[in-house]
Amino acid sequence: MALILTYLGKGGCGSTTVAIAAAKQRSRAGQRVLLVIQDVTPAPALLLGQPLGAEPAELEPNLWAMQFQAATQLEKSWDEVKTLEAQYLRTPFLKAVYGQELGVMPGMDSALALNALRQYDASDRYDVIIYDGSDATATLRMLGMPEILDWYLRRFRGVFQQSDVGRVLSPFLQPMASAVLAVDWSGDVLDQPTGQVRSQLEDGRQAVTNPSRVAAFLVTTPTAGAVATARYLWGSAQQIGLTIGGVLVNSGHLNDDQATSFAPLPQVTLPQVVEQGWESAIDALPDPAQWAAAAPRPVSVDEATKTVRLFLPSFDKTQVKLTQYGPEVTIEAGDQRRNLLLPKSLQGKAVAGAKFQEQHLVISFS
Structure with missing residues (x-):
């Protein structure tokens, strides 16, 4: 199991730069680090000084990096769906549809990214996974998916069972399922197809609410808009149970009122990478696990x-x-x-x- 970290802030505050510095810091501390960047433009590769692809590539000892490409991930996920279909259905019908044909619909990126993080986490190849999303609000919605989807399954399953339609169809679902599917769904048929999904959603929900598994940090500059956005993201993160470990300030120092507005979170000012290089930023960053462990619980x-x-x-x-x-x-x-x-x-x-x-x-x- 890896510690998954993400850095949240207003666009232009330097979240990607901080994510890269954090990845370098953790790898130099001896941890195996995967840096996942959602921005598919050339900008992250220019920051790193090396090209990035859709698969993890080792940039330096203990540090792997990749650009998240939704189309590639969709193709992989589609192959998994077809494998499951072949496992449960006697006559699979999705086999004629190929992942290379599929287009990425709006909103798919977050679900695909979350699934990719789950898979990389389960691989046990990394001690730390740092996710740099293209938008902080979208990152929060992505991390909140397990709890929200679990609620939909839980709620609508109950609604269906209590409805007239559910009561009429329930006696016929079991024999119909046995005739169509290759497995025996005894007991409550509605629990069986969602059981594996519910288990994964519960695992995801518990991970997001556990600061030793998932944590985030706010990135801001001293400008009023950046501070207000960071505070909003702080409150919004609590709504999905995500622990915010601290505040990282780029391009100057917060004034007293701004610093107080983030209390009781610890805060640190980071030097400019452009002016002072990576080493100064790496040295200034705190140990994320220690800060997350001491943060207020949602x-x-x-x-x-x-x-x-x-x-x-x-x-x-x-x-x-x-x-x-x-x-x-x-x-x-x-x-x-x-x-x-x-x-x-x-x-x-x-x-x-x-x-x-x-x-x-x-x-x-x-």
């Missing part, structure tokens, strides 16, 4: 006091909407929505109140 539950604390910096109570649906609480903040599945001890209990306290939304249950 969610904490106190079952004894029947409270849930959500860390929501950069948002105030007027920007947050709270709704309860059965065993879940939906929290809307900014452009992010999270469906928080409550622990069993709190399921069935109604929300008694909610208040902001030291950048936390504290929800109490009766």
Whole structure:
């Protein structure tokens, strides 16, 4: 299992430069590092001084790098789909469609990138994987996919089972599945086809919320727009359970008010790579694992006091909407929505109140 890191900031703040410096730092510390860059333009190769391709290539000892190419990843994923189809269906019908024919639809990039990260992580070839996305908001949506997709499967499966259509069709699904598919789906047929997917989604969700598995860092400059964007990304990251380890400042120093607005995150100012070279930036970067381990947790539950604390910096109570649906609480903040599945001890209990306290939304249950 690798530690997956990403760097979030407003466009032009130097996130790619920081990601490269971090990759060099970790590789020189003896860790096996994979740097995945989503930008397919020549710019990253110019920064690295070496060409990049669609497959990991070793740039220096312990450091591999690649440019994420959606079309190539789509072709690989399509081959996997066809393999699964041949495994479960007696007469596969996708075999006549080839991955080379497929075009990348809008929104596919994030799902393909997430799947690629999952595969590289599972390979056990790397200790650290650094993902440099082309857009910070898209990166957050990508990392939030496991939780969101798991909610859709969980929610609509229940809706279907409780509907008249579900009750009418259920007696016929098992014999029909046995006749069409090459495997026996005994028990609840609706659980079987989604079981493997649910397991992968749960693994992904747990990884994103575990700072020893996935962590992010904010990258900003002292300009007002960059600081405001970084603070927004900080709050949005909490909505997917992603730990933000600290703030990395490019092109100058934050003033006192700006620095205070990121408290309690640790902050460091990075020297300009163009002026002082890679070595100075590498030396200035902190150990990401240590910073992530000490960062505030997005969610904490106190079952004894029947409270849930959500860390929501950069948002105030007027920007947050709270709704309860059965065993879940939906929290809307900014452009992010999270469906928080409550622990069993709190399921069935109604929300008694909610208040902001030291950048936390504290929800109490009766």
